[in-house]
Amino acid sequence: MSEQITFTIDGKQCTAEKGDTIVAAAKKNGVYIPTLCDFEGLKPAATCRVCTVKVNGAPTTACSATVSQGVEIESNTEEITNIRKAVVEMMFVEGNHFCPACEKSGSCDLQALCYKYQMMVPRYDFTFPRKELDATSPKLLIEKNRCILCKRCVRSSITTNGKSLFAVAKRGNKTVIQMDKTLAADLSEEQAKEAMELCPVGAILKKETGFVTPIGQRKYDAAPIGSDIESNA
């Protein structure tokens, strides 16, 4: 059996296994730390920074850092909440997120975090970038206006014949996700669905169907993001 360690989050005594990421360790103790790029089963990329915490006073990303014996973690403080809110706001202004007509609305992690942190008007100016909607593949479309570059899709194992379906192209603020059309055409219905669910926002969508989940039954209709974890406290 692996070694048990103890630590605190915002003063609360917690136990976890050695080697757990802070996000996973917190979850075991009923503490929700928000994540966007992190996804169960994928190697942490630590690209979005929404999981920022302070460990013994030093800021770090909770999805990639592991917990160690005796550390003091700060998570739900005013300072850190403000950082997380700023991260979410930045994502909002860097894309074109028009929630009312997006079929991921109600099931979108980004939108859910905006609600959680009560974003009204972002503190940054909207950049209104010109991005394309690539619908040329028969099963999936990629709406780059909504992509937050979390790279979940790129890290995922949704591949055909061992080749990766999604890849990063260009650099800096020109960075975009590209989808291999030939590979995408060979996807099964299941794989297409999996790709759509993997994306935290409405950037990867299964074609020819939309809005099939009625309002009231979407992922975050009943309870805000993270409340499933917090209810285990």
Place this chain on the structure above:
Amino acid sequence: MGKKITIEPITRVEGHGKVTIHLDDNNQVAQSRFHIVEFRGFERFVQGRPYWEAPVLVQRLCGICPVSHHLAAAKALDVIVGVGPDGLTPVGEKMRRLMHYGQMFQSHALHFFHLVSPDLLFGVDADPAIRNVIGVALKFKDLAVQGVMMRKYGQEVIRATAGKKIHGTGAIPGGINKNLSIEERDEFLNGADPLNIEQMLTWSQAAVDLFKDYHSKNKDFIDGFAEFPSNHLSLVRKDGALDLYHGVLRAVDTDGNRILDDVDYQDYLSHIREEVKSWSYMKFPFLTHIGKKDGWYRVGPLARLNTCDFIDTPMAQKEFETFKAYTDGKPNNMSMHFHWARLIELLHSAEKIKELLNDPDLQSTDLVAKGTKVNEGVGLIEAPRGTLFHHYKINENDQIEMANLIVSTTHNNEPMNRAVESVARNTIAGNAEITEGMLNSVEVAIRAYDPCLSCATHAIGQMPLEIDLYDAAGNLIDKKSRNA
């Protein structure tokens, strides 16, 4: 010296427009116009979007009648996904119908109780300080409460079918995303007073009776005000019944001759064209085979009762018979009778809601039908204000390439201009002084058509509306700008 009148904003209509009346040197009407002064293109906005987004996206065109746009777009997409207008599953069609009758019910109730009743209860030339919905609430409390509760009932029906009272997602290409639970059904049927269908039926009948009583005491006004001959157009069920959700196109002329009959609306472009005039952003539709000059027509409740042969619900049918008998079975051309027709439809909608609630198909789980995709589709629906057209073409990647919308208020553009002209000639012309009551008459005429200018301009959100009076030299001599 000649004069020009502009009325703006026109109150108690939904949206923003402007009326100008030019008087000549003898205070006679030289020209009157009802224009739309703002425009934002929604048809461009949807270009490039995946087609299945359209019903959710285009309903944003209007915060006032989103359900109609939601359903018209979904109907067009039914064609595109190869299901066709008649190929929905029973629950798919019936849930949509329920949503639609809910919308019709709340819209007609709102219009009558909040927008029109002040003119009827207090008189067209009563002090504007009391001639408003607040005045109604103070003096006719029961009626005001009825209005609020009927609206609420309709909105709850929308919520149960579309997921939200405004801007829901219920209708999807080929069907619907939910059915009606037994609990929801029972709440609508037997909810605590007053929110149950029996109370809604009673109040709807009472509203029709209220209008008929008012009519019997004010015949000259109701019959003579803004009366003019016209053609009338609407969908009717194949067998000629009033049908607000689906059917074939029919138009009658002022004598009741069918000038368009049994037309499949997929083919609307070969029957209807739109004329553009330099002074208004709102287009002027006309029947192609009759031409621009005489091919214009009215749509909406009055037109629907003029085109259909009967109503398939008993209470509304009884009222329909009285309505038809009043004009000896001929088309009714009296603008103020729009209100009468609207209330008969209010009653019909309540009866239809009841009929649907008792239909076990609403609990079926076979929500969506499938077919073979084509690249073009047209969806028509009888919105509260009249026939609404949505037409889409998609490209090989499922993106919308072309969208054309003709909204109810646009069909009524020429009729509203005629109504304004009629009032200008009969009420305003020849008077040295322009009273508030006269100017309100112009609004009363426009309000009969319940225009949704928000929709007509394809603008996002709502806008105010105005009326001005100018002399022949172009000097503004009177102006009305109350806020809506």
